[in-house]
Amino acid sequence: KRKEREGKERRMGERCCAAVVRVLVLQAAWALSGGQVRYSVPEEAKAGTVVGRLAQDLGLEAGEAEARRLRLVAQGRRASVEVSGASGALLVSSRLDREELCGKSAPCALRLEVLLERPLRVFHVQLEVTDINDNAPIFPAARKNLSITEFTTLPGSRFPLEGASDADIGMNAQLTYTLSPSEYFSLDLQKTEEDGESLFLVLRKSLDRETIAVHRLVLTATDGGRPSLTGTMELVISVLDANDNMPQFNQSVYKVQVPENSERGTLVIRLNATDLDEGSNSNISYSLQMLSQQDGRDVFRIDRTSGEIRLTGDLDFEDVNLYRLQVDATDKGTPPLSGHCKVVVEVLDVNDNAPEVWVTSLSVPVPEDASLGTVVNGRVRCWVWPASPFGLEATFLGSYSLVLREALDRERVSEYEVEVRAEDGGAPALRASRGLRVPVSDVNDNAPLFAQAVYTVLARENNAAGAELARLWARDPDEAANGRVSYSVWEGGVAGGAAGSSYVSVDAESGRLWALQPLDYEELQVLQFEVRAVDAGEPPLSGNATVQLFVLDENDNAPALLPPAGSSGTLWAWAAWGAPAGQVVAKIRAVDADSGYNAWLRYELWEPRGKGPFRVGLYSGEVSTARALDEADGPRQRLLIVVRDHGEPARSATATLSVSLLEPNEAALAAGSSAASSAVSRSAAGVELGPAAASAATNVWLVVAICAVSSLFLLAVVLYGASRWAPRAAVLSGPGPTTLVCASEVGSWSYSQRHSRSLCVADGAAKSDLMVFSPNFPPPPPAPAAKDTQPEPSALLDTVSGNTLLSSLTHIQPFWTSRCAGSAGVQAPCPRAGSDEYLTRA
Template sequence: MARGGYKAWLGRLAVLILCLILTFNITSAQLRYSIPEELTVGAVVGNIAKDLGLDTSALNARGFRIVSGSTEPLFQLNNNGILHLNRKIDREEVCQRISTCIINIKTVLENPLEVHYVSIEVLDVNDHSPTFSENETHLEISESALPGARFQLQGAHDPDSDMYSIQLYKLSQNDHFRLEVKDGEDGKIPVLYLHKPLDKETARSHRLLLTAVDGGKPAKSGTLRIIVHVLDVNDNMPVFARDSYAAVLKENSPIGTTIMQVNATDLDDGLNGEVVYSFSNNVNNKLRKLFEVDANTGEIIVKGLIDFEAKDKYEINIKASDKGPVPLATEKSVVITIVDLNDNAPEIEVTSFSSAIPEDSKPGTTVALISVTDNDSGLNGKVICHISEDVLFTLTPSLQDNMYSIVTKSLLDREHQSKYDVTITCKDAGEKTLSSYRTISVTVSDVNDNSPEFSTNPYTFYVIENNVAGASLFSVSAYDYDEGDNALILYNILRNGNENKKITSFLNINSENGDILALKSFD
């Protein structure tokens, strides 16, 4: 189309529109009202007829109505031109978060046609409290977290706008946390700031209260419970329940006997707080053969033969360790004192002994020296020895402990008894007495203390005359209680007596057997 033709067309269009306006007599006007939200149904919004200067007497004939709006009209216009509220308006529902909430409607007055545009601004009312999406939230923070660490929280929501929206956050008073607030796209965002280090062993959790406050007068608020769970770090060593441990154990206690139980606790949690027990590295193999420790219970148990005579006291270092990734350990000394039992009988040793003593020995002559030992201690090792009363010997203590002398207590007579079995009895002083016996044989050696004795005294013999010279006439016999050489007898005839000199000159005697021979024939 040529430029001139286009202008002509626009001119004709403008004329046409003017003709239509004149034909239908259309007029328009613009009105603006402001109402607060939450007004009651039926409340007057405004008098449109009055505000437009219309003739109210002719309104009923002409017809006055609203021709635009929602399917459920918010407003109602009566024939008098008064605009009423048809239902309660919730600004947050109608306008959501728009700062200025305006509802536009179009009213029509007929015969002739008049169109009037009405703008209604819905003013915000502080009818909502700030709310959090949850009533309670849980945070897990390690006790190793350093001061200055920050933890963003989910903010509260308030549908109200501007000054009636959330203006500030407050945190309940506490020692460890402070509150910071930063601005975000959707409003203010609360941030939890760690002010002081956490210690799980002091407090396992912390309960905080976050409060969101709007700008209304009076202000409305909402709260969020914050529970901070402190996560454990292996920062505590096991601690033994007692400063020192001591136990008393009887020797010869059966294998498996529980001596005592040590106990340690660790304030940490989980594996960091689980304690296991063991021997310290400096415990030698000898002790490990005698004792063992239960890793879980801390019980110290007899594993081998406990002998007081081998050792009467043991000192063992027990280690308590946690199960953390890098275990922490504590050591404690345990002293075990062994109690002696009377399990050793006295031992008798003859250190010097004369197997034979002369029978003429004086009373108090030492026959033997004995040594007595008992490996037990105390009364269990205290030994008393004696010899039975029916022998001619006695036991005399020596100046040296547990040494005794066996001595004669009266004269001996070999011819009466040539051998004695002397039994030494030694008993300890234990509650259950143990005793030992040792017998030595003492031989009494002979002394020539007995003279020979003839079997008959005097002898009377009869001889026949005419005997053969040199033949045995008769025999005499003597005996001696001594022995050996002391008992050898030699016979001879005493020839120095005057009376017997004549007779003895005719006789001779065999010195060895006592046979008497005639030197001549008798008549």
């Protein structure tokens, strides 16, 4: 024990000596280095960032900083650093902002005091905060307004601008300036040691206020940081006006007609001159500077402010029938500028003079032996040429009235040129003539008329709301408001059915037919409504047209397996060992809500691939044995069957069928136990068991099937005879015969007149098949007269046209040929394309 105690005392003494030596070495090192540690940290460093290993730099060992309580003496708010008690590292404790701590001073150094106890020591730490580019250049104001006089300010003139400031230092505060593109202004930056930087806006081109009254430019300052930051200031340069534009009249000569019986003070004309200048340079005064040879000073007067010329005297057509005036418009600029125009005043004659009659050919007395043909008193004969709806009626001696003798039709003749001829009874006779132009004004006597009574419109389902379906056009031969037609959907024209206004809308002016919502073929196949065209006459007249909107089917529905095939469960079936090839085990049934080719389903065995013991009928969905079953096939087979339609793109559904392979006696027992519920299984399970599973039920259904097939055959023969020899009336009017085509479930095509076939897939409900035909729109009407503002009708459909439908029908031939040549159910040779047998064969 004594030896152990002596050893402990010796080791303790050695430790004290080592500590004293370290302190002495540390003091000597600090004395040599001035006792100061320097660190550098960038501003905006995150809290917790290590500035330096203070304890290690002070020569302390691990854990000694915490034992001797290494800390900052007076940290203060501006330090934003702290000493970690555990590690002795100097850490950032809060946000460091160099601009807030030191402003523009460089470098930015913080002096810290660090206290170390046991023994007590004080150290000085210098922390330099380096600058980062965290301040964008700032202009003194966001906008600066300048005023420059047009034309008088010469190119090369300079206008001082205040530069931007940047709170950063160094390269982060080195600014460059750019100006938005302008053909009138540029920037000039001058740097001198005495004045520093001076920024000027330089005028490159003379300004014209009438061209551009205000110039808006953007001055951008960019610093030299990485990445660089920018600041902007808007320069608003207002161009001051100079009197460089003279007043201008919109015409050089004005012609005015004034009746001679106009009262004094009557307004003759109101003149208006414009001056592109502003302020006093655009204030205009008017004056009559020169008159024609006829003295009109006492007849006309002009208002110097408004430019109105009024009568101040009486007019007399028989005295003066034409006045020529000159008007000056002078602005109030310095010097003043003037504009000129002429006013020609024509005095119109009114019937203010009674007729005067002179007798110059009367010879009296008349000798009794005067020969025949002697003129005693001349009579004047008047008539209208050519023959027209007008005629002359004598009112009193020497006066005639032009009267209407026939009904007029402006749509046939809108204006008549009438010549009135007069011939006296002298010898030789003298003739005179006068031409009259009689325009015919319009009345609203024609209702708008559509090009056809019934329009056929084809639209694919799932169309976008707002898509254009067609354009209707009604012609109204009237003019102006009487011929201006507006369109609307009229609900009162068709009784029953879906409301057309719920699905479509027609543009009131153009007649374009729009879709209000996407169409769904499964919900609506045919929509019939009426479009009414109403003119703007008084009273208004209207015309109607029936629109038959046929919705074309798209492949937007996937095949649906009948329950429970559509669920996540697995279908079950049984087969006996040794069953021969071709033995039907089950039947997958599915329906497709689409129509035609989109609803034609095919069945494919997806798993297992290769040479499995089972196969599935391509179009029947019957699962049968591909070969004789043996024990090597295992006790159970799991089949994954995919049902696809023929749409573009094709849609599909999958069904899982589990087939249990049993001994013949077990299969018979399973068939007997399931015979009672076989009818329910066929309707609810989505799978029909094969003969091996329900042989008794198969015999019954076989008899029923034979009877049904016989009945359908007789019905088909009757329908074929009726369609063969019955008169074929077109369904819709239009160019060429109209044909309805529909697809059956096995891919054959049937033909019908005015009726669509019903398509039944498996045991699902019947649904109308797709009807395909050519639209019956006539060619567009001829171009209307110049006064007619009705638009030309465009193509009926943008997406579906007659050529598209014909090209779609051409797909029937290769399809039918392939089915005719490749299907086992077709015994006769393929008929010729286009023949009745080709169209009606099923």
